[in-house]
Amino acid sequence: MPRSDIAVTDSLESLSILDEHGNLDRDLEPQLSKARLLELYRAMLLGRRFDERLLDLQRQGRIGTFPPIKGQEAAQMGAVFNLRPSDWFVPAFRETAAEIWRGRSLESIILYFNGFNEGGLVPEGRKDLPIAIPVGSQVLHAVGLGWAARYRQTDEIVMTFFGDGATSAGDFHEGLNFAAVYQTPVVFVCQNNQWAISVPVSRQTHTPTLAQKAHAYGMPGIRVDGNDVLAVYAAAAEAAERARSGGGPTLIECVTYRVMMHTTADDPKRYRSEEEVAQWQQRDPLPRFAAYLQQKGTATEPQLAEMETGVMEEIQAAVDAAEKRMGELGDPLAMFDHL
Amino acid sequence: MPRSDIAVTDSLESLSILDEHGNLDRDLEPQLSKARLLELYRAMLLGRRFDERLLDLQRQGRIGTFPPIKGQEAAQMGAVFNLRPSDWFVPAFRETAAEIWRGRSLESIILYFNGFNEGGLVPEGRKDLPIAIPVGSQVLHAVGLGWAARYRQTDEIVMTFFGDGATSAGDFHEGLNFAAVYQTPVVFVCQNNQWAISVPVSRQTHTPTLAQKAHAYGMPGIRVDGNDVLAVYAAAAEAAERARSGGGPTLIECVTYRVMMHTTADDPKRYRSEEEVAQWQQRDPLPRFAAYLQQKGTATEPQLAEMETGVMEEIQAAVDAAEKRMGELGDPLAMFDHL
Amino acid sequence: MSKMTMVQAINLALRQEMANDDRVVLLGEDIGRDGGVFRVTEGLIDAFGPERVLDTPLAESAIAGMAVGMAIYGLRPVCEIQFSGFAYHCFHQLESHAARLRWRSQGRLSVPMVLRAPYGGGVRALEHHSESREAYWAHTPGLKTVIPSGPRTARALMVSAIRDPDPVVFYEAKGLYRAYREEVPDEEEIIPIGRSQIVREGGDLTMIAYGAMVRPALEAAEELRASDGVETEVIDLLTIAPLDDTLILQSVTRTGRAVVIHEAPRSFGPGAEIVTRLMEGAFYYLEAPIARVTGYDLIIPYFSREKWYIPNVRRIVDAARQTLTS
């Protein structure tokens, strides 16, 4: 004063660990056991292959509209991999890999996207919320769950997901503000996949990063390479630890890309260039992580191929089971259930 | 990268020019003519005295509930004083001094607060919106007006007011985001009067300042001493100039105090200490500005006293006119008008 | 048993439920230290602490959305929206989530929250503070809409609302808050959600009302007996949705004539559903068109004229006479 700069003290950082050329920052490399690393990779792979299969099914008219996740496996799995079963997971609608990791059956996902309410069944004992379609709205549920977990004096935390588009929504703002005011144990994971249907992030907000929106709430913000599963894991681990130990919420921006259409009802050629897509495909999180695992000696190529086979079998079994089940679900009166 | 701080480049500053002890920063002192300075003072004085009179009327049962502005005259007048008649003014509900300055009649205010829809009449030619009661909602109207003014290639700008409580509302967020994305010529003036009814600003948000919320939108933020009319004027002049010249929106936080009750239906003794109120009364913007005017030789004490008399006469005439008018406004069928 | 206002009666219900059940938590603007702008939550922060009585930032969507999360967790949040005119800010949280999560999760999750909000006119308030738009909620599948008519029903229904396993919108007629006192038992009293009650018996005409309109309906009934010798049955709905039409059908099948009363705007208002149910279920017993005495299709005028907007005894009696002579 009389005229001076205000310094914001909450941390605002960017993070990458394993870059798209395979360069690894060993100081920052998270220490995950071999078993954990393989679990993580398998979950990403399952997410990828199942997504591809859903697209086939959709193109064949065997399911309805669905939102592909391709390219975002690291962003969601790196984050959700930090959760314990006793923690809460609050997805938007493009977290299929994370949902499966948390225990949602492939079969239920097929049912859901083929218009059966039975696909919404949350299995007993799971602390997860169903898909939330109204953009941004679920952020508030996460805050309420986090508040309740603290009220009950548990060490549970809550992780919620949303897209870049969601950061424009009033509910995002109200949710992050409440979380900071009440210091609820919530990790806010934004999958900035560059697009909200046809709107690029540069027209979604005037800020160069989404992470800096944390400054509006007095919480730490961090922007990570969302296709670098190690970086996402590390950032989320830190945020999860902060939340669990009473340090309050964190906003994580995962910079990633929606490689496919918004949903199968969308035609992205109308609004973005193939070059852009091709460029991002170079940064595919799966091969990057696979190369890391091989380099590190965690898995050999044949082992990964075997994993691939297992994943494909699991998917086929689920498709068969779902189609059998759907054949039995004709009863219209089921629409009167649960209301 | 791999791990580094993100620097936000939008300016975030604090400003004071004439402090509560009368210290003046001559470098920053705005250059206002004698006539303008006296106009400004008179508008603040009129706002103060009219507010006091409204309270009397309310206590005598001659009007209904209303929200006193006492203590906030500098915050609102310093800002609105920058507007041209061709600019737009979008108030919340605690900007009585600014509304009067913009041309709203005292009589209409009395009618309004005594429950007559006729008090809502916006005079022909005025580019002002009526009071908006749903907190934060008017911020979006300002953005639409600003967008339209640019669409019509005018040099009009828009100034909108809201409280500290409003910064928690979804509409505040959505409005500032839209304004930044479309670079609309809007000056966002937050009167941080420390309270939203019984909720102190420290429970409204976890941030130490409200100005820093500008970082979420990619616009400049500035925090000014809201009881220092010169500082408010200077900050708003800069923001107005920025908006007018195509530089986009600005968020101004005026740090002030709601000296009275929230509305006449409220009892602030339930939630805040008299010491706090007393402390802030020391920082009353009116005597501070009066002393400045006298020191500067802009006005003598007798001149200010004369001004006071004029103000009181104006108020009395308005009360008389309003009471006469209300006596004539019995017709219940008027409720069917304008819908 | 003591005489209390509706404010005190709701406070009693909240206090007792909080004492009995630590899942019950309150949240809303100014409900803590200030005790709520109408003092409904007065003293509760002292009794139960700020961990159970949350003064929230100013954001209705967050209040409702956070309550959804709390309720899913297993708590029983009771939100206050300061005035029902600001509940539209959280419309989407109620319509899209609170009302749907049980159904969406196939019965696995539920949202046992209560959304309290003062509604209606009569307190010389500013714009947005006097509306009566319960029909919005009543038309929303998955929500229950409850409107008590006085201290005793308010207390007994609030207990049910809190214990209900699903979301309940609880509208409190602010004109009744301090209008009169009524005996309210200290011990627990419950009125089940979904049950209406006959508050006056009669065989010539049926009046159907709820909330603040029950009192003028009763006064009108009294006047009709005194001056016209007409015996009016008055039914207090208590729950608006889901609408249980058993009692009103029974009554109108006997009387053949009905007057439906609400403060809400007339068109597409709650009265239309009530009339339609009578038309569907008591068609052959109707002796005359059913009358609606309602607010007009206007925004309720500022307070100097609101008395012309809100149904009063005169308008009810007039409508009844017309019904009786048709």
Added chain:
Amino acid sequence: MSKMTMVQAINLALRQEMANDDRVVLLGEDIGRDGGVFRVTEGLIDAFGPERVLDTPLAESAIAGMAVGMAIYGLRPVCEIQFSGFAYHCFHQLESHAARLRWRSQGRLSVPMVLRAPYGGGVRALEHHSESREAYWAHTPGLKTVIPSGPRTARALMVSAIRDPDPVVFYEAKGLYRAYREEVPDEEEIIPIGRSQIVREGGDLTMIAYGAMVRPALEAAEELRASDGVETEVIDLLTIAPLDDTLILQSVTRTGRAVVIHEAPRSFGPGAEIVTRLMEGAFYYLEAPIARVTGYDLIIPYFSREKWYIPNVRRIVDAARQTLTS
């Protein structure tokens, strides 16, 4: 004159109004480069530029609230809410401002905005994408609610909506978007807001429908003639609110029997108001209870079962027969 789908017809109306009047601007999510998720605004950004076709950030309250400001300024904004199921996010902007500013300013300001939103089922969509909740708007004083029934009415009503000096909520039955083509004149055609139309004449029974329900009503009428020899009059409301009841009263006064059809949930739905108006205005001409064929008081099920929820020809014919034999 050319045959076009409803999508094309609305596009035509927007295009012509934009060409005629530079006050007309469009805003909404994905309406620019993408042409809208249903392609209703296809090509308009090329024709009129991004200054008149705004791709907005994802925020419905901002879309509506910004439009309020634009409209006050003197523009004629047409907002698209991507699906009506997300319009609740801007409920407060419509209820508290768009609907009130003329009244609040005593006639000095006005809000000539249109809020377009696809509603209703029939396109195998995800949750929140198939609801029919027009009653929320219809019950809101200060708003007009318009629902066309096909390409031609959509075009002609959209022109009126844009030119209307006050806010209009314009619900577009997404099931009709590409269901069929109809001749739409190139030259201007207008249907005034507030006017319903007889789309089939008959003296035995009146069916009242709007939006996507007009076609099954007409089919049902055809079936009733063919198999029962019954002549059904079908009325297409077009404007839901303010509801002009002139035509429906004239018709039911002649036929004495009516069936009201909508996709919306039954209770507190638009049908209740229609039934009530008939009960009020044609009481002594009613030969049988008026039937409602509607959605159930449920959230519309996911698409594998939605056909059981949405009224169809079979349900309409059954209700008509019941009405005819009562």
Added chain:
Amino acid sequence: TPGHSAAVPGSPVPASPATRRLARELGVDLRALTPSGAGGVVTRDDVLAFAEGTGKPETPPPA
């Protein structure tokens, strides 16, 4: 059951509003006749038959 009045003493005789109007116009007291409709509802034909049997009403129908 047709032929048996569902009317409870003091309660309305079941009839559609249109039938009631007809009865009123013809000066027919619904209580005086035997309903033939399902559930004891008095039908239009019941009223017409009764009116023919008793001749024209003595007072002209109300406007």
